[in-house]
Amino acid sequence: MALFSVFQTTFLLALLSLRTYQSEVLSEPLPWAPESLRVFINSTHQCLHLQWSVHNLAHHQELKMVFQIEISRIKTSNVIWVENYSTTVKWNQVLHWSWESKLPLECAKHFIRMRSAVDDAKTPEQSFWSNWSSWEEVHVQNSLGHDPFFVFPKDKLVEEGSNVTICYVSRSQPNNISCYLEGVRMQGEQLEPNVSVFNLNHVAFIRETGTNIYCKGDQGDSIKGIVLFVSKVLEEPKDFSCETQDLTTLNCTWDPRSDTGLLKQLSQSYTLFESFSGKKTLCKHKSWCSWEVAPESQEMYNFTLTAENYLRKRSVHLLFNLTHRVHPMAPFSVLFTDVSATNATMTWKVHTTGNYYTLLCQVELYGEGEVIQRNVSVEVDGKQLFGGLKPDTEYRAQVRCANANHFWKWSEWTRQNFTTAEAAPSEAPDVWRNVKSVQGHSVVTLFWKPLSKLQANGKILFYNIVIENLDRSSISKLLSIPAPANGTELNLDQCLYQIHVTANNSVGTSPASVIIVSGDPGNKEVEEERVKGMEDGFSLSWKPQPGNVTGYIVEWCDHPRGPLCDLQWKSVGPTTTSTVVSSDAFRPGVQYNFRIYGISTERVPYLLEKKTGYSQELDDAVCCKYRIDNPKQKTFVVENLQPESFYEFLVTPYTSVGEGPHGAFTKVTTPDEYSPILIRIILPMVFCILLIMIICYLKSQWMKEKCYPDIPDPYKSSVLSLIKSKENPRLTIMSIKDCVPDSIEVLNKQEGTRKSLTETESSKATYLYLLPTEKSYSGPGPCICFENFTYNQAASDSASCGHVPVAPVAPLSQLGLLTSPENLLKALEKNYMNSLGEIPAGETNLNYVSQLASAMSGDKFILPTNPPEPALCSEYKMQMAIPLGLASPPSSGSSSLSSVTLLDEGEHYH
């Protein structure tokens, strides 16, 4: 056992010594361990920059090494990042490594350490890790100020859709701090007792001026916040393309897509790089850039367009041959030479773009409804001849060109208009005539239709008419009728005439239209046939003529009822024996007459047939038809016609075979229906009214006496009968002559009996005091009493006066001032003051002396300014004789009876 024990001890010692040896070997510092580790903080980019060196490297020695870097957060045991950084280390080299933290560095402490190993085949024996360097602590919070809390990171710029971590750091704990993103409260997680973290995923672009994120405590702490600048994601430029117009400048264009500009960041910039020449240019514009083509005629170009902003770069490439990207400039100097009536030569020039290729030009000509298109190969000048054009027609020409060898794009169009020259009219005018025999002469009215534009070949200036007497062939006459006349009248004798009509423009004369006119109008009696109009006109047909005819003419009037019938005609060929005549002038209910002429080979027209009919028969047009059986009857009365209506009458004879020809209609308008009736009623009425007015005027005095006498007669009043029926049979009617009239005197006093309150008031305007206020005297209140003894004896006995309080009335002279509330107030104030105080002197007083008061004083001439006793109320009594026993004596005391006080109390009772 002891032996075993000794052995065990020896083994343990040996083991211990071995461990010690091993430990010594391991703890021996590695010759190339990282040294002088320093950590720099970039808060803006949330970056930690590490800087260290490796000593003991021999001069010019290079060694491949691996550095393992460990980063912990909050405490050293909480390792959040481990990275092996491989690099070749040289003698005396300072090494760098950066790490970007997702969490703002201010939010928590960070600890960094590193160790190294040689990863070089030259020194395989050294390929184990060195010791860790000591932990380097990064604590940005130390440098913060003294505010209660802070929010990080400040003014961060991120791309839309990225994830952002935000934190607040509070100085006190516990803290009740709430944080908001655009007004919405965010839910965070506690990192440390005084630090909370908020993770924002996929942040969205809100506005260019940034997104506000702010926090505030519930203790009324200050607001703290940050502005998060979220930019749109930089996209690849679209539709990048380059072309040249002149082979000296390339113009490159692209679609820049969305603008990523923010306050914190300028819009993306664009650079153009060409790899063959190695040249680079910074583009001044957002969507295009110019590139000078190298003079040494570089053919191939390989462009890289790079869009770049603060956060990212995007590039697109384009490889092309310069001559395949020629977009020629628009042709110029487009001219038309040798322009005749039917031909024109077009010439144009193109911009020279080098002498080694030709252009393909496209020429288009637009005339009246026709398009001519030609393709022309051009080197310098272009030329194209156009034939078969229409005379006197405006043509619009346009030309554009493209590279003939390598088509890229057409140039812009260059346009030019021209008009072909005039030519002589191509067709003879369509001529017709109307012949009337007047007193042995023929009045021939010639009509012709204006030539169409296609036939006229220019502007028709005049029509020439040559009248040739066929009977005496030597005599001919020339008339020239200026355009735009479409007819003329000729007075001819009964001879046979051949008339030639030609239309003339500035170039020449049209073929002649020939017509033979004789004294005989050719209106031989032919049978008139009825035709029925259709929707599209009248369908007419006639019998073919056995002889030779050169054609037929159908003639009619567009306005058969009008004074000018507006003669129309239609020419058809010799083989045609039917036609449809249509006209916009045809109206329903109007009868149209058609004459069909044949034109002989001698060009003499002769009447063949007559047709008549309505284009549309109206029911109300032919309203009635009367058959008069007595051939001797010469008058007929048509009854039951509508007033104010237009009628046409026609009388035509008839036989057993049928009706005779229709002559002209007689036009009649029926008169108004009501005028005679009205005249019959109104005239007697006017007469009656006049008669009544004259009678009234003559008897006006009598009427007035009867109806509205000036003074009503009491004896005739119904009141009397009422009174008599009551219990006072002694009542009598007072005679007018017994009455004593009232008198009104106007007194104008210069001095008052009392001194006025103020001096200014004495000069105030005249006031008419209808009633004093209660305070102006000590007696009973003012009153207006209307007592009628006749009707209410009991009331008078009890002396119940109706005391009517009346507010001070604004004097008339002050009314003009009462336009504003202030004036009103002043006026009221003044009135009250006057009422309360003394009445100013020198006022005009209106004294009403009642008949009763004067009777009481016994002297009606005495001035009422000094009444024997203060009478509170003047009294008004009905002018009625009252028996003494019943009449209550006028009281001078408080028992005032019906009274009207018009006296100024202030003046008279103080």
Added chain:
Amino acid sequence: MQLQYQGSPFSDPGFSAPELQLSSLPPAVVSFKTWHALDDRERLSHAQGAFLALTQHLQLVGDDQRDLNPGSPMLLAQIGAARLRAQGLLGNMAAIMTALGLPIPPEEDTLGVVPFGASAFERKCRGYVVTREYGHWTDRAVRDLALLKAKYPG
């Protein structure tokens, strides 16, 4: 109006943060008792000092907003106009103080090195405080001058 350009929470209806203050800008809010107890010299020199600070702060806020809201010329013009008005009032106050025989405090740099390095949010906050205090000081100046006018009629 300035607040409408700053985004939430400044542009929220009824936004008010009386706790936000600037150490370089004297607050206008004062109790009535304290205000009434001031003598003419104190009253005028307080206002004079405040408007002196306001002119400098409005210049700073104008610069801030030129960065923060370059696309809002109307806002920048209004801040500029407010600064000119504050300067005008400052001149008038100096004239009043001279007329009353009161010493005019020397012009000082109230901002110092404070404004540099402020974050966008801090600049928005100080814009709010300056415009708020400008309004309050204008109201207070009206009361101050009304009181002086009553005291020295004519």
